[in-house]
Amino acid sequence: xxxxxxxxxxxxxxxxxxxxxxxxxxxxxxxxxxxxxxxxxxxxxxxxxxxxxxxxxxxxxxxxxxxxxxxxxxxxxxxxxxxxxxxxxxxxxxxxxxxxxxxxxxxxxxxxxxxxxxxxxxxxxxxxxxxxxxxxxxxxxxxxxxxxxxxxxxxxxxxxxxxxxxxxxxxxxxxxxxxxxxxxxxxxxxxxxxxxxxxxxxxxxxxxxxxxxxxxxxxxxxxxxxxxxxxxxxxxxxxxxxxxxxxxxxxxxxxxxxxxxxxxxxxxxxxxxxxxxxxxxxxxxxxxxxxxxxxxxxxxxxxxxxxxxxxxxxxxxxxxxxxxxxxxxxxxxxxxxxxxxxxxxxxxxxxxxxxxxxxxxxxxxxxxxxxxxxxxxxxxxxxxxxxxxxxxxxxxxxxxxxxxxxxxxxxxxxxxxxxxxxxxxxxxxxxxxxxxxxxxxxxxxxxxxxxxxxxxxxxxxxxxxxxxxxxxxxxxxxx
DNA sequence: TCGGAGTTGATTGT
DNA sequence: ACAATCAACTCCGA
Numbered sequence: 047x048x049x050x051x052x053x054x055x056x057x058x059x060x061x062x063x064x065x066x067x068x069x070x071x072x073x074x075x076x077x078x079x080x081x082x083x084x085x086x087x088x089x090x091x092x093x094x095x096x097x098x099x100x101x102x103x104x105x106x107x108x109x110x111x112x113x114x115x116x117x118x119x120x121x122x123x124x125x126x127x128x129x130x131x132x133x134x135x136x137x138x139x140x141x142x143x144x145x146x147x148x149x150x151x152x153x154x155x156x157x158x159x160x161x162x163x164x165x166x167x168x169x170x171x172x173x174x175x176x177x178x179x180x181x182x183x184x185x186x187x188x189x190x191x192x193x194x195x196x197x198x199x200x201x202x203x204x205x206x207x208x209x210x211x212x213x214x215x216x217x218x219x220x221x222x223x224x225x226x227x228x229x230x231x232x233x234x235x236x237x238x239x240x241x242x243x244x245x246x247x248x249x250x251x252x253x254x255x256x257x258x259x260x261x262x263x264x265x266x267x268x269x270x271x272x273x274x275x276x277x278x279x280x281x282x283x284x285x286x287x288x289x290x291x292x293x294x295x296x297x298x299x300x301x302x303x304x305x306x307x308x309x310x311x312x313x314x315x316x317x318x319x320x321x322x323x324x325x326x327x328x329x330x331x332x333x334x335x336x337x338x339x340x341x342x343x344x345x346x347x348x349x350x351x352x353x354x355x356x357x358x359x360x361x362x363x364x365x366x367x368x369x370x371x372x373x374x375x376x377x378x379x380x381x382x383x384x385x386x387x388x389x390x391x392x393x394x395x396x397x398x399x400x401x402x403x404x405x406x407x408x409x410x411x412x413x414x415x416x417x418x419x420x421x422x423x424x425x426x427x428x429x430x431x432x433x434x435x436x437x438x439x440x441x442x443x444x445x446x447x448x449x450x451x452x453x454x455x456x457x458x459x460x461x462x463x464x465x466x467x468x469x470x471x472x473x474x475x476x477x478x479x480x481x482x483x484x485x486x487x488x489x490x491x492x493x494x495x496x497x498x499x500x501x502x503x504x505x506x507x508x509x510x511x512x513x514x515x516x517x518x519x520x521x522x523x524x525x
Numbered sequence: 526t527c528g529g530a531g532t533t534g535a536t537t538g539t
Numbered sequence: 540a541c542a543a544t545c546a547a548c549t550c551c552g553a
Binding site for chain 1: 530531532533534535
Binding site: 195196198199399403404405406407408485 | 546547548549550551
């Protein structure tokens, strides 16, 4: 075939195991590898902090260099994606746009818009799944159209599908030979921007350098230690150890600098050579399957990343506190290097007992958790050096140290370091009650619907506004 | 319909 | 430091 094709990179910033790019090359005589840097789209759909911006730019630069080595290049075009695409399709006489299929609503909407544009301008659109182990639709189909909501059930469905497909061969210079690259003028005009071009600090502070090259190196490094790979057990890893106790590959998977199928099958090979190996959910393969689990559920759940309109999520009337939200935002969300729509939302749903995990009385206390897993507080001493002179007794609760002790540690709480945002005891107790109320409410409505269907009259005499009653009363009424 | 199980708890007692 | 106990909700499979 002889398409003039734009391959539109969104995730999938790699040349190994890239089915869509391979299909693009094989069906085209001219290929434009394009990344559209749509600042409006990126800032509204994804919440990118500087750390991730650096990672993205490094990944694009790495992709550009790899494409150059194969006789092509990456064109990074800034502007609103629809306008950019419209113009390029016209100028380059494009007959096909290829892109990886993704599960996020904002990426799906983008694909739908591109398909509309294709109808209008007369180009074909090809999208293949490259970012997950399976096509999530197949899992949904086998589960009766619904996403499996427990890991066990999910594994069962996967067992019906068999192993994920093998990775496709890496792209080589040969693949590009029958395909004309963009002219040198274009490469010059649409260079990968520098951080300064986007008004960012020039240097990244992160030791995780973005890009397929670095990702593959890290992957290989981990796979050399066969013992570590085969005995890996997630609950035995330490979230606050100074040396990472997990692979640290998640940022590379989140942008598709690494292929999960490649990792999966490399692990399978190592498992096959070993006498014993750990198993899902705690094994390394099990971690990839957790990712897959959350991708699958997210792909079939509206508003997966919020509470409102999310059918899986317990609906709680949380206190609205803009100030606290702002503080939480600035310390947590934008700093995630491996932020991923499905996994991040899935884990918050889990950890908050809003979905998946229903034992909501198990509440993690940040102080106790820290003391148990890192009694000396090495992690805090390294990353919050302002606190490093407190003794182990106070390192997790420096506000309980006496004035004298604070002076001695050279850190006055309230001046050099903030007071706690909340009183954990109070707040967790309050939230527990909120959740209990919601659940009681749910039980009652479920009961009512059941009674209705059974045409039972006597049981339908229940207070209509019982949510206003104190909890004890509600409980009694519900009996 | 019922019992068992759920990737990473807290508390109390030894 | 470690083990037993607590307390407890939903989903799934038998």
